[in-house]
Amino acid sequence: MADVVEVCADLIRFDTTNRGDGDSEGEREAAEYVAGLLDASGVPPKILERAPRRSNVVARIPGTDPSLPALLVQGHLDVVPADAADWSVPPFSGEVRDGFLWGRGAVDMKDFCAMTLAAVSSGLRPRRDVVLAFVADEEDRGEYGAHWLVEEHPELFEGCAAAISESGGYTYPVPAADGRTVRLYPVATAERGTAHLRLTARGRAGHGSRPNDENAVIRLVGALQRIAAHRWPVRLTPTVRAFLERTGEALGVPVDLSDVDGTIARLGPAGALVVPTVRVSTTPTMLSAGYKVNVIPSTATAQVDVRVLPGTEEEALAELDGLLGEGVEREFVAHQGPVQAPVDSPWFDAMAGALRAEDPDAVVVPYCMGGGTDAKAFSQLGIDCYGFAPLSLPEGFPYRAMAHGVDERVPVEGLRFGERVLTRFLTEA
Known part of the structure; x- marks a missing residue:
């Protein structure tokens, strides 16, 4: 052996x-x-x-x-x-x-x-x-x-x-409302989808000293500012809903699904597991434009790391398109859809049972992975x-x-x- x-x-x-x-x-x-x-x-x-x-x-x-x-x-x-x-x-x-x-x-x-x-x-x-x-x-x-x-x-x-x-399946100790330490074991039953996008802004090339209301760099920066400032709404998938409810019960913390952000705050360290997965995220990560400081380029590009929750991709991309503005287009650099498995299943029950056989105090909860x-x-x-x-x-x-x-x-x-x-x-x- x-x-x-x-x-x-x-x-x-x-x-x-x-x-x-x-x-x-x-x-x-x-x-x-x-x-x-x-x-x-x-x-x-x-x-x-x-x-x-x-x-x-x-x-x-x-x-x-x-x-x-x-x-x-x-x-x-x-x-x-x-x-x-x-x-x-x-x-x-x-x-x-x-x-x-x-x-x-x-x-x-x-x-x-x-x-x-x-x-x-x-x-x-x-x-x-x-x-x-x-x-x-x-x-x-x-x-x-x-x-x-x-x-x-x-x-x-x-x-x-x-x-x-x-x-998934690792110990995650968190304090309960009554002072106990609860050993959570989060098991991943979902993960966000990946949509890495390249944004391309097109405009009119020209001399850097002259006014230009079709500047590709300005168009791109405007799109990125709108994307970065956008507050995506809460979307509760079955996995995240179950995590909040079951973790709140284990910790003795009130769960209010009409105030998800407040609930996450009350969960303390356990809330860190769920913060990335209650919303779509759109994070600008790369920029490229121009070749000389006194030349306005005709194109400027950026890449944005977009992560979508199960069931939200079509809605999220449509919302994103509305933020791009004039002269800015998007294309996929990488595209892999979200993953979702049943929370209440014999498979999940068997995983929970195997954990509790070694740690009788284990509290096994589903969670959604933020990455892939x-x-x-x-x-x-x-x-x-x-x-x-x-x-x-x-x-x-x-x-x-x-x-x-x-x-x-x-x-x-x-x-x-x-x-x-x-x-x-x-x-x-």
Whole structure:
């Protein structure tokens, strides 16, 4: 049986940095390591590549009851860059120090990959078929990983009704109204959609010293100012509504859905989990215009990071179009729709039960992720995707700052807790 800490440390030592635009390294070696562990556990793996060294590993474990729908367990092997000069330990050392395992990918998301591999190596005997996917390129566009697999190899996921992956099932301690500390475990049942837009303003070129009421730069700046100042209305999805109601009940905090902002404020630290997901967000992030200070350019461009909630995209884009103004057009740079899975389902109940078996005081609540994951790819196959990568975390540990952050690390005992929870869930679900 593989040790989850050792497996996670080994995975961290593979530098699988993904710099974007096809610039990545090390995924092949990490994939071969994963395939070797699966093969040693009696689970035949397949390594698939869209391009050389952009490797994905897929395997299927037969269940004892083939009449049940299958479950997909998916995680990515690539990581974002890390500058060693900023870190307390070398970011690809996989060092254990002070009860933590340090390194890039420790929480995003080689910890979950290691838990899965450790669970499989224990001789896992699931009730239903379990499909395992360890993929490339999640940290960019997924075109060498999940999206490519879904487009070119959908047969590998035949029969899968639900999936689990990153960003859920971790301890989130918060103070209750009566002074208790409540251990929330948020499980992601939704995530916002991504609509990265390029805005192009067109006008009349001219000399910088002369008046010009068709200045493309001014048109663009005006559009960006209107977008940045716009106050998007509250839109409560089923997931967010359930989070507010169930978290408020657990904390003894009054919930008023006619005053969502006030309710979020009363939830204290728990409110931080829901702030990004009660509204659409439109954040200008990039600007480009001109080539010389005394020349008014004929075009100016910007990029805007737009995140939409399930059921709001058409309305949000129509509202955004009304903010652009004369001479400004938009186009998609990247576009992936929102994801939503049922809150009240046997899958969610099984995740909650596995957590409570290890922590009887666990309060398991649904939540919506503000960003995005490979769930956006797998949901296209009709799979209900959940964020469930269980971890036990000590109070005060800045878990949400770890992903993509400096000195990324995961508690050793948290990894062992997660392996036990995951093994129970995979066995009993």
